[in-house]
Amino acid sequence: MNNIIILPIIIPFIIGAILLIFAKHHKLQRVISGLTSIALLLFTIYLTVLVYMDGIIVLEAGNWSAPFGIVLVADMFATLMLLLTAIIATACLFFAFKTITPKRERFYFYPFYFFLLVGVNGAFLTGDIFNLFVFFEVLLLASYGLIVHGGTKYQLRESFKYVIINVFSSALFVVAIAWLYSVTGTLNMAHLSERIAELEQTGVINTIAMMLFIVFATKGALFPLYFWLPKSYFGPPAAIAALFGGLLTKVGIYATIRVFTLIFYHDAGFTHKIIITVAAGFTMLLGVLGAVSQFDFKRILSYHIISQVGYMVMGLGIFTPLAVAGAIYYIAHHMIVKTALFLFEGAAKRVTGVSDLKQMGGLLKTHPWLAWLFFISAISLAGIPPFSGFFSKFPIILAGFQEGQYVIAGVALLVGLLTLFSMMKIFGYAFWGKQKHTEEQAKIKIGKLLAPIAPLVALTIILGLAAEPMFQYSLEVAEQIMDPQIYIDSVLKE
Amino acid sequence: MRKSPANNMMLQTAMRYITIIVFAFSFYLFFAGHNSPGGGFIGGLMTASAFLILYLAFDKKIMKKVIPFDFTILIGIGLLFGVGTGIASMLFDYPFLTQFFDYFHIPFFGEVELTTALSFDLGVYLVVVGAAMSIILVIAGDDE
Numbered sequence: 001m002n003n004i005i006i007l008p009i010i011i012p013f014i015i016g017a018i019l020l021i022f023a024k025h026h027k028l029q030r031v032i033s034g035l036t037s038i039a040l041l042l043f044t045i046y047l048t049v050l051v052y053m054d055g056i057i058v059l060e061a062g063n064w065s066a067p068f069g070i071v072l073v074a075d076m077f078a079t080l081m082l083l084l085t086a087i088i089a090t091a092c093l094f095f096a097f098k099t100i101t102p103k104r105e106r107f108y109f110y111p112f113y114f115f116l117l118v119g120v121n122g123a124f125l126t127g128d129i130f131n132l133f134v135f136f137e138v139l140l141l142a143s144y145g146l147i148v149h150g151g152t153k154y155q156l157r158e159s160f161k162y163v164i165i166n167v168f169s170s171a172l173f174v175v176a177i178a179w180l181y182s183v184t185g186t187l188n189m190a191h192l193s194e195r196i197a198e199l200e201q202t203g204v205i206n207t208i209a210m211m212l213f214i215v216f217a218t219k220g221a222l223f224p225l226y227f228w229l230p231k232s233y234f235g236p237p238a239a240i241a242a243l244f245g246g247l248l249t250k251v252g253i254y255a256t257i258r259v260f261t262l263i264f265y266h267d268a269g270f271t272h273k274i275i276i277t278v279a280a281g282f283t284m285l286l287g288v289l290g291a292v293s294q295f296d297f298k299r300i301l302s303y304h305i306i307s308q309v310g311y312m313v314m315g316l317g318i319f320t321p322l323a324v325a326g327a328i329y330y331i332a333h334h335m336i337v338k339t340a341l342f343l344f345e346g347a348a349k350r351v352t353g354v355s356d357l358k359q360m361g362g363l364l365k366t367h368p369w370l371a372w373l374f375f376i377s378a379i380s381l382a383g384i385p386p387f388s389g390f391f392s393k394f395p396i397i398l399a400g401f402q403e404g405q406y407v408i409a410g411v412a413l414l415v416g417l418l419t420l421f422s423m424m425k426i427f428g429y430a431f432w433g434k435q436k437h438t439e440e441q442a443k444i445k446i447g448k449l450l451a452p453i454a455p456l457v458a459l460t461i462i463l464g465l466a467a468e469p470m471f472q473y474s475l476e477v478a479e480q481i482m483d484p485q486i487y488i489d490s491v492l493k494e
Numbered sequence: 495m496r497k498s499p500a501n502n503m504m505l506q507t508a509m510r511y512i513t514i515i516v517f518a519f520s521f522y523l524f525f526a527g528h529n530s531p532g533g534g535f536i537g538g539l540m541t542a543s544a545f546l547i548l549y550l551a552f553d554k555k556i557m558k559k560v561i562p563f564d565f566t567i568l569i570g571i572g573l574l575f576g577v578g579t580g581i582a583s584m585l586f587d588y589p590f591l592t593q594f595f596d597y598f599h600i601p602f603f604g605e606v607e608l609t610t611a612l613s614f615d616l617g618v619y620l621v622v623v624g625a626a627m628s629i630i631l632v633i634a635g636d637d638e
Contacts (some may be wrong), residue, residue, distance in 0.1 A: 006580075013577055018571030063592040111570075212624045 002059040005047065008082050008121040011040055016114035023330045026105055030097055031108045036092045040117075041086040048079040050471075055235075056490040062491035066491050067188035073127035073491060076477045077328065081124045081254055084332055088246045088339040089117055094452035095343050096239035099350070102236070104150050112149070116243070123251050127491055129180070130187045132255060133173050134437065136219070139494035140166050143248060143250040146240050147232060154237035163230040165225075169218035181272035183208065193263045193484050197248040200264035209264040209271055212330035213256065219307050220252025222313060230290065238346020239400075242297065245305050246339035250331055253312050257327065261481045262315060267318050269303050277317030281411045284310030295377040297345045297355040297430060300422055301338070307415055308334050308340070312436070314412060318403050325478035326395030329471060332461055334390040337381050340456040344374045347449040348430060352437045357426065364436030366442040369450055371431040378427060380460045385457035388463035391471060502551065509551035516544040524619055529607075534615035538622025545627055552633065565627040570618030579614040 015036045022028050051074050059072040100109055119139025126132050148159040181187055184195040234239050260377055264271060287307030292301045315327025325439040347370055351362050364371040380387030400409030463470055510576050520540035526601040527533025595609035
């Protein structure tokens with residue numbers, strides 16, 4: 001039975017509900033959520049292998065056959081995203097055990113955490129565009145709860161903007177879906193793809209495509225709609241910021257890639273080569289310039305999310321199997337490394353008490369493990385071989401040159417250089433130089449904080465050293481999503 | 495809820511009877527659902543309003559003695575009911591959330607249609623009661 005693919009959605013759902021009932025028992029909450037996240041991780045590994053071996057699995061919820069009912073579709077791209085989600089969710093959760101204060105814990109931290117995973121996993125699995133909206137709402141509602149969690153003045157102010165921009169883009173999302181439905185008469189993504197192939201993608205359908213792009217660009221923090229991100233991610237504690245930085249924008253990017261490879265791929269000369277590529281270029285450039293101008297550990301990392309989302313979308317914009325494979329590899333690399341970097345920020349803050357780079361220094365001497373693990377992640381982010389960053393940027397830029405998109409490829413190279421510069425700025429200020437924290441602070445042991453991050457650093461090394469088989473895998477994922485017929489056939493079974 | 499110095503015996507006496515009517519109507523609406531207007535959401539809201547009348551007539555402290563549990567727990571239980579309905583169909587090897595129904599003859603009620611959607615609706619009902627009451631009580635407790 002295909003019911004197996006509903007499990008990544010209902011396991012966190014059930015656990016979230018149970019944790020809601022036992023909200024006052026700290027110990028129990030930690031035990032349940034820790035075990036669940038590990039179980040979820042093991043299960044998604046199994047599911048990834050299963051889908052890789054046996055092909056796409058489709059579940060028709062409620063026994064209503066497609067295209068009338070809602071379908072859940074686990075293809076290779078979706079399962080890869082599920083796996084990455086489970087990895088970083090587990091790392092962030094174990095980091096949260098050590099850093100989230102009991103006061104915050106009591107206010108439903110763990111239920112929100114699992115409901116967020118419900119929304120994220122659902123958005124990856126669903127094969128129905130309205131259902132995608134519903135799962136987006138689930139994850140957004142949980143994220144409102146988490147981003148304001150703790151309720152400091154700064155958080156309340158910035159979360160308000162976060163809520164407003166997301167409510168606005170959700171409204172636009174519904175409008176776009178309603179319009180799409182009135183034109184095509186269906187909401188099933190496979191069916192939509194078929195219908196739009198018959199209708200030819202012109203005029204009004206291109207307009208709808210662009211509306212959806214605007215919606216996903218807001219969620220995914222693309223130019224010019226990224227302004228909400230750096231400030232709102234600065235507020236919450238490191239474990240939450242790491243989860244958001246690693247996960248949430250990537251859901252928007254996932255939706256963009258899904259919709260623009262499965263449904264709106266007929267007019268690639270306009271939508272992909274012009275609109276998406278230009279947006280990607282500006283996103284990369286302005287994001288990294290923002291990062292260069294900042295002098296705060298966390299803010300630099302937040303701006304880097306923006307610049308790197310640009311790379312992924314650039315891969316989609318170039319729209320060859322190589323470029324899309326690069327984009328997928330980049331998503332994997334980025335989710336892991338970005339989460340690790342945010343968690344390092346949390347660990348460094350535990351020692352120094354600040355995240356302003358000018359007040360930090362000399363961590364290398366007192367906490368060498370922190371420093372060197374951070375160094376590996378930082379140069380991986382900047383794209384220095386042999387780590388994963390290099391092997392994810394290389395195919396995207398190569399594909400750019402192959403397709404004659406010299407400008408965007410040049411921008412991507414420049415952005416890589418500036419990324420290296422701002423990562424070295426963090427390393428230079430926070431880890432080198434004179435020790436600015438007190439002797440007492442120097443004695444703070446952070447081994448337990450580093451334990452959940454170390455596997456992430458190991459993964460970026462593995463993704464770099466074993467780039468050949470890993471890249472082969474993402475190439476297969478790319479080939480699967482670049483051929484919409486595979487998806488359509490498995491959903492509609494014709 | 496601020497304690498009013500006025501004697502609100504009229505209110506309290508009347509509310510005891512009004513609440514019963516509102517409760518009864520909310521249950522009626524809950525069971526009417528599925529094929530005719532009504533259902534878990536509207537039934538839940540009406541039950542929440544019945545509770546609210548009691549909170550208005552009496553004090554929050556007195557009500558705390560009458561209803562000793564936290565309303566947020568209802569949200570959790572309701573969610574479990576909802577997802578449990580879906581899982582039940584999985585156990586019989588049907589796709590998630592498949593619903594079943596049949597007609598039964600029950601004494602006094604006569605011919606009755608029973609569906610598995612009812613337990614899903616019960617989940618919705620509990621979530622709505624829990625969420626509405628927690629929101630109202632949190633806001634009402636703001637000035638304490």
